[in-house]
Every structure is written in C-alpha cells, then in structure tokens.
Amino acid sequence: MHEAATRIYAAIAAIPRGRVASYGAIAARAGLPGRARLVGRLLGEVPDGMELPWYRVLCSSGHIAMPPGSRGFREQSRRLRAEGVEVRNGRVPLSRFGLDGDLDHALWGMPDA
Numbered sequence: 001m002h003e004a005a006t007r008i009y010a011a012i013a014a015i016p017r018g019r020v021a022s023y024g025a026i027a028a029r030a031g032l033p034g035r036a037r038l039v040g041r042l043l044g045e046v047p048d049g050m051e052l053p054w055y056r057v058l059c060s061s062g063h064i065a066m067p068p069g070s071r072g073f074r075e076q077s078r079r080l081r082a083e084g085v086e087v088r089n090g091r092v093p094l095s096r097f098g099l100d101g102d103l104d105h106a107l108w109g110m111p112d113a
Helices: 003-013 023-029 036-043 071-082 101-108
Strands: none
Touching: 003 023, 003 036, 023 036
C-alpha cells in the first residue's frame, strides 16, 4: 500500500466514536493538506478485510457526500445516529461533533453565558 494511503487510513481509523471529520481534515491530519479528493477516492478503494469507520467522514459543510435517499446515505445516517451523532437533513453540525469543533469553539466561539 502506498504511504499516503496508509496515513489516510490511519487518520480515518483514529476518528473516535461519536465524532466526525471532513475529507479535508483527514487529508490534513495525514500530512496531505489539500488532498480531500484523494481521501474520497481511497475510501472507495479500502482493501478487503480492512475495517474503517468510513461513515464518520463527511463533506466540509458537514453533509453526507452520498445522494440523499440512496442506500449509502441511509446507512451512513443510521451508523452516525447509533453513535449519538445528530444528523438532520443529511448534515451533521461540525461545531458539536467534528474532531476540531471543541477547539474551534474555545478559540473563536462566543463565551458561554
């Protein structure tokens, strides 16, 4: 397996239960900033026998990348909800469930009342 693929698969495998990450965030964590499309391509080429939490990877907007209503869309929504992730109209609020959401809120969000 190519080194980039190994790093991307490791970054996906490291997404904790109940959290999500964008394709771009996975690329950046793998040391490949700007390679979000490579992440998507490699998710479609996962080697047989490798188990990855593929359903925790979303578009940068927090949307599920698959067409609404498709089998994959429904499966991804179901798996995310089973982990307590909020999915509404095919979108997950990254500020609450994204890997870096807490850090972004701490740095840039409004102070808690």
